[in-house]
Amino acid sequence: ILPTIILSSVYYMFIKQTLEDKILNSVDEVTTLIQNTIDMQLASINQFPSILSSDRRVYNYLNSNYDPLDANDIRKILKGYVAANSITENLLVYSKKHDYICSAKGIYPVQNTVTTPKIESEPIISIFDTQEINSLKSYRLYPVNEGQVDILALKLPIYFDTLGTNWSSVVTIDCWELHKLLLSSSEKNKEYTRNIAIANYTNDIVTSLTNYDNINFHEVVRDSKLKSNRGSSIITYKNTKYIVYQLNSDISGYSYINVINQDYIMKNITSQTTFFIIGFIAVMTFIGLINFIFIKISYNPIKQLRDICEMVIVGADFKHNEIYGLNKTLKYLMDKVDTLNSTVENSKDAIKAKILRNIINGQYSSKEDLDKHTIQCGISFPNSYFTVAVFNIRPLKISSNKYILNIEQYVNEIGIGYGTTTIDKNQLIFILNPKSRDMNKIIETLNNIKYELDQILNCVITIGLGHVYHDLRLVGKSYIEAKDAVNYRLILGEKVIPFSTVNSFTKSKNTEYLQLRDFGDLHSAILDGDLGSISRILDDIVRYIKDNQISLFHARCICFDIINSVAKALYELSARNFLFTETDIINLEGFTTIDDLIDAIKNIGNQVYQFLNHGNGKNVESNIIAIKNYINSNYTDQSFSVQKVAGSFNMSLSMLSQYFKANTGQTVIGYLTDLRVKKAKELLISTDVNINDIVKNIGYYSPSSFIKKFKQLTGYTPGQYRKRYRKET
Structure with missing residues (x-):
């Protein structure tokens, strides 16, 4: 082995530079030929x-x-x-x-x-x-x-x-x-013209003349970072090495980009190299055969076994007791096997993720074919129907695997489901295997999952749901539908969105849509701090978008027109000493739903109104006391929400949250939860009311959510807390 490695290294160093020079010269020659041929035609044009x-x-x-x-x-x-x-x-x-x-x-x-x-x-x-x-x-x-x-x-x-x-x-x-002109000009060097593109003055790709390897020329040009008029570089694109050669024309001003798969070129090895390799293998085989004969003649089983044991356990000496050495070595190897099994167990998540992606990509032709690949990793799809749900979770506060385990447990109500992560760190994919095609039952289960996760993890979740199919090969189609449905959270809000709902938007026959100016002068309303006009214009826009089922693209255009109008007004107000930060603009641009954007703009409108009418003279303390009193009086109502609190004080949801936390150091939800837990403690100690009734009395909707939150804050379940502290009392 050692001579093989040494000789192979010498051979590699010797021919590497020669082959690279030959390739680059050939690439330069054929690219120049293509440039001259096409430039001649462009010059005549x-x-x-x-x-x-x-x-x-x-x-x-x-x-x-x-x-x-x-x-x-x-x-x-x-x-x-x-x-x-x-x-x-x-x-x-x-x-x-x-x-x-x-x-x-x-x-x-x-x-x-x-x-x-x-x-x-x-x-x-x-x-x-x-x-x-x-x-x-x-x-x-x-x-x-x-x-x-x-x-x-x-x-x-x-x-x-x-x-x-x-x-x-x-x-x-x-x-x-x-394309035909290119083929005729490069007939003798086809292997060097597999991927040819023409770029304009700003390195934007105009057209690709050939693209056998299905590459993205924009990414390749960006990664190659060529600066001179003529040059080449070697890049790795999609785990494959490519030679990128760029030649700029002095006649037309265009760049000719030639991208060649290095492995494809290296396959054309000369006959002399092949002969050398065959001869080298023959020589090393002969040496190996002689070595084998020598070892066979001098073979000593006990000695060889002892040497192997000493090699496995470095530093051991079993010269006087080979049997003891064998036992110790076997124990050592068994420990290694246990470690390996533990590693394999930890890698099951990765195997599951790969299988789920393969299902989405349509790599399994039938359930029988799928079962052959999943039998060893605990994945099973016993039912006949398939659909895909995409969960968009923000913020993703804990490990995505914990979300996946929680959701997989809840999905058991309708059948079986398995989840994995996506490139988008805020999204999870679940392939569901329901027992029936009852879409209402599936949507109801997903709504329950959303509610439970909202309560336990304090996050915002949108769930896109594709159609239910009987054919395993259509899982990929259901995934695309679910992704499209999630994107429509901009219009429909953060909820469970089946693709059947989105389908009515995509099939809308409207070709002409209203513009921002058709609803009123939002820019002037903000400058004047006119809360009534701001609210009317924004509410009309939301109503128009949702009622007329306009396209997602146009809805986004209207939203960005609104942001531009608000930003313009803020910069004009800054000349009148109205203070705002770049964070205010960034918060507008980071909207997820139309309702989020409208809340943010109403918040800005309130700030402008306060600035124009009251300056900075806000009675913060009295406002906070009033908000707390409202919560204290209404928290036992199961329909109670932070949105109702905001509406009662003529504030947007985001404005109330920021205002309350800035002046109390605590979120509204945190204050509400502490209040409910405090009341629950009193009822647990001083009364015999059962836990389900206590849950209703303090405004919680789900007993399981309350129990989890109570244990998280106190360290005890409600039953444990009642037993311990009632005795002390």
Whole structure:
């Protein structure tokens, strides 16, 4: 083994640099060839504006009114220019004097009609709206009565004549023709052109000419950190090494990026290297055979066994008692096995997580196939139905494994469920295996889980639920539905959200939505501290979003418009000595639901109102006493909530929480819990009322939640507390 390692190291150091130099030279050569080929075509395209402006026939056409039916001569001229360039798909010219666009492929009306090709979902005239000149952009073209075509569009400089007329021209390039041009220019070096992309001046990827390895060029360019006009680097992307070569063109200004799988290149080892390896293996095999024969001849079983024992237990000496040495060695190995078993037990969570991800990814074709992989790790799916629930928990205060264990216990009410973590540290995935497709029963169970966790762990939970399927292979689809449902907490709030509810939003046929300005001037209302207008505008917005089932994207746009309006008002108020911090703005941007955002803005409105009408003269002590008195009078009501307290004092929920904690050092929930536990202690010691009735008398909804909270604060269960302290009393 030792000679093999030494010789292999020498061989590796010898050929490593040679192979890398050969690869880099070949990559440089083929990338330069591709750059020259494409630059030649792009350079000829850049001549189109001057050619068109010097052609009197085109000039006369652009400066006169004409009948579209008479523009065929101009169309033939444009077709000639297109034919002269192998990658050009179409050449379009447009003057604002006309209602039509003339192109090599046809005459198109500016207005959107059935005879007008589409760029994405817009009329073809939109291709002239871009402000970027001489910069390639990717589009999806939908010709009339034809299938879609992926194109690159290049808007050429606007031409102005002496009469004040201006016109624009756009060249479209067929991505497939560009791809064919690349293949023809790199036919002899296919192994070095597996992944080619073109980037613009800001290193944004314009198009990928080839992408056999399905890589993300944006991430690769970022990781390579190339700064010079020509250079290469080796990066690791998705556990695979790639050579990234970048070449900037002095003609077009674009960058040509060549990404090559290093392992793919290294497979093409020369015949001489292969011969050397085979010879090396043959020599070492011969040496090993001679060594084996020598050991076989001189073999002594007892001596060999003793030597093995001394090797296992370093420093031991069993020269005079080989049997004792064997017993001690076996005991030592058994201890090692126990340690290994403990390690395997600890790794079950990792195995379970892998299996659950494999189920979501559709790697098991049937339940029988799944059972083969899960039989050794205690995972079982005995029922016929499957669905996925995604839990979004904030803040995640304890280990995610503790959340998973708690939830798995509650899920047993409807069947079986197993959970694991996700990349998002605030989310957990659960694959549920219910006994039936009764969605109402599943939602009821998840609501109970949410309530229990809210009470015990004092956290906010949203649960997205996918459809129930009979086919194991559709678990991945249910997972995607659950993820979509969780995202709609922005509109629907922090609750259990089945995908069937979200589906009505995604299928909404509304194409035009109201904007922030349609609800009123929020900016002016904040500047004036007009709480009534602020509340009306915000409530109207929430009602509009929820009642009209608008898209999630548009709801977010409205929310960010609101934030911008509020931020603008705050900066204007700062000139009037109104104090606010960047934290106020960050709290707005960190909203999770629309209701959170509205509460935060109402809080700011209250602050502005107080600033404009009362300055800093707040009677803090009397306010705190009033809040505590309200809680003391109403805490026994099971429907009591902190939201009711906030409403009673004309404050938002977040404003009340911040105000109370800042002036008492205790949260409202903490004060309420201490009050209820104190009352429970009195009833346990002085009365014989059973624990369930005590729970109702102090305003708790769930006996189990109360017992857990009571033990957490006192160290005793209610029964233990009654026995101990009643004796002392």
